[in-house]
Amino acid sequence: MSDVLSLSDVSYVRDGRPILNGIDWTVEEDQRWVILGPNGAGKTTLLRLASAGEFPTSGTVTVLGRTLGRVDVFELRNRIGMASSATARRIPAGETVRDVVLTAAYSVEGRWNEEYDRIDLRQADRILDEWELGGFAEHRFGTLSDGERKRATIARAVMTDPELLLLDEPSASLDLGARERLLRLLSGYAESSSSPAMIMVTHHVEEIPPGFTHALLIREGEIQAAGELESTLTAENLEATFGLPFELSRSRGRYAAVARGAADGADSAGAI
Numbered sequence: 001m002s003d004v005l006s007l008s009d010v011s012y013v014r015d016g017r018p019i020l021n022g023i024d025w026t027v028e029e030d031q032r033w034v035i036l037g038p039n040g041a042g043k044t045t046l047l048r049l050a051s052a053g054e055f056p057t058s059g060t061v062t063v064l065g066r067t068l069g070r071v072d073v074f075e076l077r078n079r080i081g082m083a084s085s086a087t088a089r090r091i092p093a094g095e096t097v098r099d100v101v102l103t104a105a106y107s108v109e110g111r112w113n114e115e116y117d118r119i120d121l122r123q124a125d126r127i128l129d130e131w132e133l134g135g136f137a138e139h140r141f142g143t144l145s146d147g148e149r150k151r152a153t154i155a156r157a158v159m160t161d162p163e164l165l166l167l168d169e170p171s172a173s174l175d176l177g178a179r180e181r182l183l184r185l186l187s188g189y190a191e192s193s194s195s196p197a198m199i200m201v202t203h204h205v206e207e208i209p210p211g212f213t214h215a216l217l218i219r220e221g222e223i224q225a226a227g228e229l230e231s232t233l234t235a236e237n238l239e240a241t242f243g244l245p246f247e248l249s250r251s252r253g254r255y256a257a258v259a260r261g262a263a264d265g266a267d268s269a270g271a272i
């Protein structure tokens, strides 16, 4: 398997403050990574480096075989799908959901006078169905619920068949039903062998979709643990990352974490 992303001794400093420090990390094409860490740990910054949206202060970042600083990042960005609240904010509220997805093929955020190929129209409708948005194709983006908006933003990110898909907190702010629906879709996507490498930032172990294979735990800009999900996502590593002891459990491929001593019956938890 070839590397989709490789960071070697990467540091990122802003206003004299180290935000990432000494990061070594490799993502291969069949891997689906989740990034966990406290607020301000550097998760989004890591994703921005992976999206070729930022350059490291020192060290080497290689994305899809291209080393940042030595390539045309605009060409590179076309090969990467990114869905985040920042990408959602750039979408005009009056855009139809079909156009939100379709315009990704032309790397624009609002439809103007472009003529779209029939093949792109078919692809957009197929992706809308895949992300359970078929009935919303003519709806305006600004009228969607949070859950529908998240799915539309991800549908847009996968429209161009990216070689790397980056998701920044896709289930943040969703109600329980919308979250579970999105996790089911993300899980199906992660489990498909035709899907690209994925990296997803989340705040909650409960939001890791089955099918994700690896985890990176980060604290104050430094990696606490990284590797295969099962061996990396442990109560010990969560404590080292969040500074609090946890009971961690796993059932039917889903994780749950509770601060130790915080729940009744805590002594029955902890089994993985």
Ligand SMILES: Nc1ncnc2c1ncn2[C@@H]1O[C@H](COP(=O)(O)OP(=O)(O)OP(=O)(O)O)[C@@H](O)[C@H]1O
Pocket (backbone or CB within 6 Å): 014, 015, 019, 037, 038, 039, 040, 041, 042, 043, 044, 045, 046
């Ligand atoms: N361009 C910048 N200039 C100055 N500080 C920055 C910049 N980008 C990020 N930071 C700071 O770097 C730290 C890490 O930010 P980042 O958004 O990567 O964290 P995060 O782990 O994604 O946090 P959260 O979970 O709260 O979203 C924060 O303290 C943030 O204020």
